[in-house]
Amino acid sequence: MTQYAMVIDLQKCTGCGACALACKTGNNTASYNNGQTHNWADYQPEVKGTFPNTKYTMRPVLCNHCTNAPCVDACPVTPKAMFKTPEGITMHNDERCIGCRLCQQACPYSQMEVPANSEAYSVISYNKAGSPYQPIFADKSELVPGITTSGAELAAKVGSVPPHRTAYSHPDYQDVRRGGITEKCIFCEHRVKKGQPPNCVEACPSQARAFGDISDPSSEVARLIKKYKPSVLKPEAGTKPNVFYIREYSVRS
Ligand code: SF4
Ligand code: SF4
Numbered sequence: 099m100t101q102y103a104m105v106i107d108l109q110k111c112t113g114c115g116a117c118a119l120a121c122k123t124g125n126n127t128a129s130y131n132n133g134q135t136h137n138w139a140d141y142q143p144e145v146k147g148t149f150p151n152t153k154y155t156m157r158p159v160l161c162n163h164c165t166n167a168p169c170v171d172a173c174p175v176t177p178k179a180m181f182k183t184p185e186g187i188t189m190h191n192d193e194r195c196i197g198c199r200l201c202q203q204a205c206p207y208s209q210m211e212v213p214a215n216s217e218a219y220s221v222i223s224y225n226k227a228g229s230p231y232q233p234i235f236a237d238k239s240e241l242v243p244g245i246t247t248s249g250a251e252l253a254a255k256v257g258s259v260p261p262h263r264t265a266y267s268h269p270d271y272q273d274v275r276r277g278g279i280t281e282k283c284i285f286c287e288h289r290v291k292k293g294q295p296p297n298c299v300e301a302c303p304s305q306a307r308a309f310g311d312i313s314d315p316s317s318e319v320a321r322l323i324k325k326y327k328p329s330v331l332k333p334e335a336g337t338k339p340n341v342f343y344i345r346e347y348s349v350r351s
Contacts, residue, residue, distance in 0.1 A: 099184060099185070099313065100185045100186075100311045100313060100314075101185060101186040101311060101312050101313045101340070102163065102185050102186050102187055102285055102290065102309065102310070102311060102312070102340065103163075103186075103309070103310070103311075103312035103319045103323075103340040103341070103342065104160075104163075104285070104296075104299070104307060104308065104309045104319065104340070104341045104342070105307070105308045105309075105318075105319045105322045105323060105328065105341075105342045105343075105344055106157075106158055106306055106307050106341065106342070106343050106344070107306045107307075107308075107322070107344050107345055108157065108306070108343055108344065108345050108346055108347040109344075109345035109346060109347070109348055110304040110305060110306035110345075111156065111158060111302075111304060111306040111347060112303075112304050112306075113141070113143070113154075113156035113347070114303065114304075115141060116301045116302060116303055117139050117141075117158055117297075117298035117299075117301055117302055117307065118137055118139045118140060118141060118158070118298070119301070120139075120297040120298055120300065120301030121137070121138050121139035121160075121283070121296075121297050121298050122137065122138075122139075123297075124286070124297035125138055125286075125297070126273060126274070127223070127281070128223075128225070132226040133213060133214055134211065134212055134213065134214060134223075134224075134226065135212045135213070135214050135215075135216070135218075135219065135220070135223075136223045136225075137219070137223070138160060138161070138221075138223070138281070138282055138283040139158065139159075139160045139283060139298045140158070140159050140160070140219040140221075141156050141157060141158045141159060141219075142156070142157045142158075142159050142217065142219055143155070143156045143217060144156070144157075144217070155347040156347055157343070157347065158298075158306075158307075159207070159219055159221065159331070160221060160283045160298070160341060161188055161207070161221040161222070161282045161283040161284075161285075161341075162207060162221070162330070162331060162337065162339030162340060162341045163186060163187055163188045163283075163285060163339070163340040163341065164188065164337035164338055164339050164340065165186065165337070165338035165339075165340065166336060166337050166338050167180075167182060167188050167337065168204040168205060168206070168335075168337060169188065169201035169202075169204050169205045169208075169222065170182055170188065170201075171204065172200040172201050172203065172204035173200065173201050174196075174198060174200060175194050175195070175196055177191075177194065178191075178194070179191045179192075179194035179195040179196070179201075180195075180201045180280075183287070186340060187284060187285045187287050187290075188282075188284075189270055189284055189287065190270065190271060190280065190281060190282055190284060191270040191271065192270065192271040192272050192275055192276070192279055192281070193272075195279040195280060196279075197224070197278040197279045197280065199224055199280060201222055201280055202220065202222045202224060202280055205221060205222055206332050206335040206337060207219075207220070207221045207331060207332065208220040208221050208222040210224075221282055221283065222280050222281075222282045223280065223281055223282060224279075224280050224281075225275060225276065225277045225278060225279055225280075225281065226277065226278075238250050238251060268287070268288050270284075271284070285309070286298075290309075295309050296309055308322055312340065319342075322342075322344055323342055323344075325344075326344035326345060327344070328342035328343060328344050329342070329343050329344075330342055330343070331343075
């Protein structure tokens, strides 16, 4: 049985953030949500020392698609809104979610409050507002009456997707997710099932991310895990993450 995993090579990573941007545009996540960060793919910068003797490192973070996922155990609805697919993806179903946030409390990699522009992160986000998206994305009014059109109208005229919607539909989550529920990375399951890599993997200019079937010894993820000594975040939590890190970030001073 296929078991999906991701390997992030920290030595190849340059900290450019293209992964986070690709996720945000591809999955239509909010930029900020009532003062909280709202990123399915995020990164954790760390600056040590004082100028001019400083060291900077950066670690991309996302849902670890844990084999032992406490977020799934904590979800109280039946059938569960947070659940595992047979291929190991931790999936979220928007319709079933009641927004109790017990998953967020249970996940060792999530926090209930993450102020914008802080160095903290939460792999599960909560939509506080009625709509988490910038009003301009859904605004159908002309920018300059009689002269310009709205973004939504222009998109419709050229047969494109309006900027507040995603380019795909999915049985488990809505392209515009409502307020009052949680959401998170789903390893771009909609792309993976079509044989495409997750958005973050495709966008990385350094090819620092590999994605594939860890149960297949010939896959790139299995090969990298065998070649390098991988690490996972918070191994002491016993969650058995399926996002692995190899090598070290090239420390910049
Ligand atoms: Fe669940 Fe958190 Fe693990 Fe993702 S990282 S599977 S949200 S416990
Ligand atoms: Fe389940 Fe939604 Fe509650 Fe999370 S917020 S535990 S997914 S019902």
